[in-house]
Amino acid sequence: MTASRFTDHLGRPIIAVTGMGVITSLGQGLTDNWNALTSGVSGIHTIKRFPTEGLSTRISGTVDFIALPAANAVERSYAFARETTIEALAQAGLSGDFEGPLFLAAPPVEPEWSDRFALADRAPPSSHEGDAYDRFLAAMREKPDPAFFEAAQFGSISERLADRFGTRGLPVTLSTACASGATAIQLGVEAIRQGRTDKALTVATDGSVSAESLIRFSLLSALSTQNDPPEKASKPFSKERDGFVIAEGAATLVLESLESAIARGARVLGIMKGCGEKADHFHRTRSSPDGAPAIATIRAALADAGLGEEGIGYINAHGTSTPENDKMEYGAMSAVFGSRLATIPVSSNKSMIGHTLTAAGAVEAVFSLQTMLTGTLPPTINYNNPDPAIVLDVVPNKKRDAQVGAVLSNSFGFGGQNASLVMALEPV
Numbered sequence: 001m002t003a004s005r006f007t008d009h010l011g012r013p014i015i016a017v018t019g020m021g022v023i024t025s026l027g028q029g030l031t032d033n034w035n036a037l038t039s040g041v042s043g044i045h046t047i048k049r050f051p052t053e054g055l056s057t058r059i060s061g062t063v064d065f066i067a068l069p070a071a072n073a074v075e076r077s078y079a080f081a082r083e084t085t086i087e088a089l090a091q092a093g094l095s096g097d098f099e100g101p102l103f104l105a106a107p108p109v110e111p112e113w114s115d116r117f118a119l120a121d122r123a124p125p126s127s128h129e130g131d132a133y134d135r136f137l138a139a140m141r142e143k144p145d146p147a148f149f150e151a152a153q154f155g156s157i158s159e160r161l162a163d164r165f166g167t168r169g170l171p172v173t174l175s176t177a178c179a180s181g182a183t184a185i186q187l188g189v190e191a192i193r194q195g196r197t198d199k200a201l202t203v204a205t206d207g208s209v210s211a212e213s214l215i216r217f218s219l220l221s222a223l224s225t226q227n228d229p230p231e232k233a234s235k236p237f238s239k240e241r242d243g244f245v246i247a248e249g250a251a252t253l254v255l256e257s258l259e260s261a262i263a264r265g266a267r268v269l270g271i272m273k274g275c276g277e278k279a280d281h282f283h284r285t286r287s288s289p290d291g292a293p294a295i296a297t298i299r300a301a302l303a304d305a306g307l308g309e310e311g312i313g314y315i316n317a318h319g320t321s322t323p324e325n326d327k328m329e330y331g332a333m334s335a336v337f338g339s340r341l342a343t344i345p346v347s348s349n350k351s352m353i354g355h356t357l358t359a360a361g362a363v364e365a366v367f368s369l370q371t372m373l374t375g376t377l378p379p380t381i382n383y384n385n386p387d388p389a390i391v392l393d394v395v396p397n398k399k400r401d402a403q404v405g406a407v408l409s410n411s412f413g414f415g416g417q418n419a420s421l422v423m424a425l426e427p428v
Contacts, residue, residue, distance in 0.1 A: 005427075006259040008273070009306035012193040014427045015272040016261040019092025019254030020366045021084035024353040025061035025247055029087055034370050037378045038399040042231035042352050044245050050211050057223040059230040061247025061354030062209050073109040076207025078157045080250035080359075081106075085165060085203055088252040093266055097166025100197045103187040104158040104173050105180035105204035107358045157205070167201055178318070178413030179277070180204055181251065181361030182421050186275040188255045198260040204362035205250035217246060222322060234355075235382035236319035236348035237326050237390050244320040247354030251362035258427060270369040273406070273422045274305025280416030289324075293418050294332035298408065301420035302336075305406075309337050312344060312422070313404040314377060316368045318412045319348025320355055329412060330390045345402065347380040347395040361411035365421055368407040372425045375403050 008014050022029070025043025026036040036043070043061045052058040066083070068076045081104065089098070158171035176183045181204030188200035217223045224233040224243035234245045261268055278300060280293035288294075302309065318329050334341055349367050356363050371377055380394040406424040413419075 006257065008427070013195075014258040015189050015192055016256050016258045016268045017253055017270045017272060017369060018256050018261050018266040018268060019088035019090070019094070019252070020269060020369065021087030021091070021252040022250070022363055022366045023063060023080050023084055024249035024356065024363060025063055026353055028065065028083060030366065030370065034367070034374070037349065037352055037367065038376050040352070040379050040381045040397060040399070042381065043247070044230045044233060044354055046227070046230055052211065052214070055211065055214055056218050056225045057214050058227045059224075059233055059245060060209050061245060061249070061356070063207065063248045068207075073107065073208040073210065074157060076248070077106055077109070077205045077250070078160055080207055080248070081157060081161055081203050081205035081252070082164060084205070084250045084252040085161065085201065088254050089165070092254040094254065098201055099168055100199040100201060101169045101191055102158060102162050102165070102167035102171040102201045102203065103184040104161060104171060105184040105358050105362065106157050106173055106175060107206045107208040108175045109208050161203065165201065175358060176413060176417040176419070177415050178355070178357060178360055179411040179417040179419040180358040180413070181363065182275075182365065182409070182411040182419035183277065183361065183417070185253060185255070185272065185362060185365060185421060186277060186419060189272050189275055192255060192257050199254065199256040201252065202255055202362065203250070203252045204359040206356050206358040207248050208357065209246055209248050213246065224321065232382050234321045234351045236317065236321045236351050236380055237330070237387060237392055237394050238383055239385045239387040241321045241323060241326060243322050244350065245354035247356045249353065249356035249359045249363050251359060251366045253362060253365060270372060271424045271427050273307065273424045274301045274303070276301030276304060276420045278418050280418055289328060291328045291332035291335065293416065294328060294410070294412050295335045297412075297418040297420045298332060298336045298410065301408065301422045305422035307406060307422060309340065311406050312337075312408045314371060314402070314407045315344055315346040316364050316371070316407060316409040317346050317348045318410040319350050319380070321348070321350060325412065326390065329410065330392065342391060342393065344393065345377050345395050345400065346392045347378055349378060351381045351383075361409070361419060361421070364409050364411070365423065368409045368421075368423050372404050372407060372423070375401055377402050377404070
């Protein structure tokens, strides 16, 4: 097949982005976030929302400027998603019911332990044997609580969003670890390419930072323990990096076929040109050291976009600030781009906002599009001691003006979930 005005190199509908919304620890809305991000401001801070005494990590990129229950990850995640979707739809010029499907990336949250124990105390005497979780289940069977069910089930987030914004069909909730946000976008792209819809609402949210999540990631030796000063802890690709900083946030992107967007006079913010996704069965949490699945993911995204390695002008790296993952990602990028990698700017938003987990792929897609729209490359802050084994132009510490026509954004997650997106300003 040959490309036309509205189809790509494979004869598929070209996918336009017409609306974006974002929330991170830097603030609410694209304007505040972009101003802070390009100014090198960090959103990482000492945790105040819950006690951290005795914890190895006491810092995070929590979103604390929206008043929400501290121990309800579902409610926080829903609120972030709702606000970013309102912003994205307004930018897209869409009102009323959204006549398209919803693809939501959400964290696999569970009831906090305080809630479990509180419910266990309500259990009938006959169920007091067994562990706390057995008593929790017995209490729920004895005294069903619809409000609590909704607060504890992450699938309820997409149901509430579907009701709020009038999406069509059964809303899809997915969780593919750190790749989730990119995966949600990929599902939206595929739905439009397959002719199932003219537009799709793709949302990724994560409000799951809690004492329990800190403990779990600490047990994996994944988190930075450089608590003081908090804003210096996340240092991707630096020699003294010691782990990622867990964070919260959300992003929404309105995707449409280019034909649909132009027909209704919408402003086209950018083009989703290619998506790549590969599984890694090496380990439950660690990525394969040889980077083979990540290499295959990047190459798949480039092939899907119809671009060669020379077509990428900037890379929004996964860049978690963990010793192993940064090394693996550098090896994967080197294998794909070869000696040219040294000339491609590669920065990590996580140096400022932390790792927003389920939301990361979508948040970084928004920032990638904004990079092209504004001609500004956000920096990688805290880059004062380069790792001699990782030779990259990380846009160190200060933003840079540069016109970029196409961006690669990587999301390489726990459990072997790898996804890459290729975005461009123009269809060709």
